[in-house]
Amino acid sequence: MSGDVNPFESLQEQIDDAAAYVDVGSDALERLKRPERVLETTLSVEMDDGSIEVFTAFRSQFNGDRGPYKGGIRYHPNVSRDEVKALSGWMVYKCATVDIPYGGGKGGIVIDPREYSLSELERVTRSYANELRPLIGPDQDIPAPDVNTGQREMNWIKDTYETLENTTAPGTVTGKAPTSGGSAGRVEATGRSVMLTAREVFEYLGKSASEATVAVQGFGNAGSVAARLIDEELGANVVAVSDSSGAIHQPDGLDVADAKDHKGETGRLSGYPSASEELTNEELLTMDVDLLIPAALENAIDQEIAQRVSADVIVEAANGPLTPDADDVLTDRDVAVFPDILANAGGVTVSYFEWVQNRQRFYWTEQRVNEELERVITEAFDTLTDTYEETDVPNYRTAAYVTAIERVADAADEAGVFP
Ligand SMILES: NC(=O)C1=CN([C@@H]2O[C@H](COP(=O)(O)OP(=O)(O)OC[C@H]3O[C@@H](n4cnc5c(N)ncnc54)[C@H](OP(=O)(O)O)[C@@H]3O)[C@@H](O)[C@H]2O)C=CC1
Numbered sequence: 452m453s454g455d456v457n458p459f460e461s462l463q464e465q466i467d468d469a470a471a472y473v474d475v476g477s478d479a480l481e482r483l484k485r486p487e488r489v490l491e492t493t494l495s496v497e498m499d500d501g502s503i504e505v506f507t508a509f510r511s512q513f514n515g516d517r518g519p520y521k522g523g524i525r526y527h528p529n530v531s532r533d534e535v536k537a538l539s540g541w542m543v544y545k546c547a548t549v550d551i552p553y554g555g556g557k558g559g560i561v562i563d564p565r566e567y568s569l570s571e572l573e574r575v576t577r578s579y580a581n582e583l584r585p586l587i588g589p590d591q592d593i594p595a596p597d598v599n600t601g602q603r604e605m606n607w608i609k610d611t612y613e614t615l616e617n618t619t620a621p622g623t624v625t626g627k628a629p630t631s632g633g634s635a636g637r638v639e640a641t642g643r644s645v646m647l648t649a650r651e652v653f654e655y656l657g658k659s660a661s662e663a664t665v666a667v668q669g670f671g672n673a674g675s676v677a678a679r680l681i682d683e684e685l686g687a688n689v690v691a692v693s694d695s696s697g698a699i700h701q702p703d704g705l706d707v708a709d710a711k712d713h714k715g716e717t718g719r720l721s722g723y724p725s726a727s728e729e730l731t732n733e734e735l736l737t738m739d740v741d742l743l744i745p746a747a748l749e750n751a752i753d754q755e756i757a758q759r760v761s762a763d764v765i766v767e768a769a770n771g772p773l774t775p776d777a778d779d780v781l782t783d784r785d786v787a788v789f790p791d792i793l794a795n796a797g798g799v800t801v802s803y804f805e806w807v808q809n810r811q812r813f814y815w816t817e818q819r820v821n822e823e824l825e826r827v828i829t830e831a832f833d834t835l836t837d838t839y840e841e842t843d844v845p846n847y848r849t850a851a852y853v854t855a856i857e858r859v860a861d862a863a864d865e866a867g868v869f870p
């Protein structure tokens with residue numbers, strides 16, 4: 452894994468790669484490569500022992516030409532200004548790829564949540580929500596979960612916002628618990644769109660999903676659900692999964708639900724008794740499987756690892772898991788990479804459904820959510836493969852960016868942003 456590749460530069464390179472195929476002037480394009488604004492703030496929070504600890508936190512609002520800024524909030528020690536800028540940009544092009552009416556944003560706090568108590572995390576989150584309050588709202592900027600955040604943190608943000616504003620505004624944040632205005636199906640949505648993308652990819656490439664072997668790096672919200680649904684709904688053989696403790700391998704196929712129970716009980720995949728062996732994350736990424744799903748963090752596959760990837764197909768569940776150099780290597784090696792801005796877009800798509808339900812105060816069944824999600828992802832997949840076939844682009848990522856950039860540029864143009 453390459454920690455020294457700047458994800459914001461990776462995003463800009465991805466946009467530049469597509470620019471040659473898009474009818475947008477270079478000055479207009481330059482605007483689409485930078486965030487509109489970035490909040491950097493210091494949270495001073497009381498710890499359980501009465502001491503005060505300070506945390507750096509960010510929110511980047513990248514582009515609002517297609518609608519309110521939208522995107523998750525990450526709690527991780529490696530959160531940085533450039534990471535948040537990159538993640539907010541990927542949100543812009545993701546929302547455009549699946550054609551939902553949002554711009555892109557992303558936030559984060561530099562924190563390892565495992566080192567803090569529940570009450571400390573609540574105070575950190577409420578302090579962050581206090582700083583976000585002037586920026587967010589159902590028509591301004593709508594946060595959601597990302598790495599190490601979930602329903603609990605979203606409920607705290609909603610409550611803080613509503614208390615300060617003296618209102619009820621559940622559409623200020625998505626990914627809430629259903630009892631606090633969350634949508635059925637949101638927890639599973641990211642993994643579900645990864646599964647749907649994998650299903651479409653197998654069909655498109657004329658491969659059999661039920662005979663495929665699969666390895667998944669990262670076993671959180673995105674990875675564990677993707678692994679389970681690919682096992683249960685596509686009948687594929689998930690032979691390896693990993694988390695930060697390492698990878699577990701079972702050539703006959705893992706019982707994904709059982710592995711998840713083990714992680715729930717022990718906090719780690721390592722030590723899972725039904726695995727035939729334990730591997731490193733790097734060994735998982737270079738395993739000879741039909742489908743590889745990176746579902747952890749950005750830069751997981753760099754140029755050097757890309758040369759040793761043995762999978763035929765990669766479906767990106769994580770945001771930015773390949774460095775641009777790795778992308779080039781995999782394109783040259785004919786490994787079919789289906790990009791994050793399509794494959795993991797289920798999360799933000801069901802967040803959009805949650806926001807619609809919050810605004811209407813009328814809630815959908817899980818079946819309706821899943822059916823609408825399937826429609827959105829399959830239509831976006833078809834648009835992506837049509838663009839790939841009709842243009843001279845080198846890979847599926849560039850095809851996705853061509854359509855997404857055109858959509859964002861059209862909205863900006865129609866609004867008169869470009870003179
Ligand atoms: N949540 C969502 O709705 C969406 C998430 N994403 C993206 O999906 C990715 C994962 O997010 P999400 O699942 O929500 O996050 P979670 O916090 O739920 O899970 C992250 C997982 O990645 C693992 N991990 C972290 N570092 C490493 C490493 N170096 N090697 C192997 N595994 C590692 C973690 O291990 P451990 O359990 O040991 O900590 C954990 O299993 C991110 O890129 C995120 O931006 C994209 C769209 C929506």
Ligand SMILES: O=C(O)CCC(=O)C(=O)O
Nearest residue numbers: 522523595597798799802
């Ligand atoms: O659900 C959302 O609004 C955003 C999820 C997210 O952060 C992402 O897609 O990377």
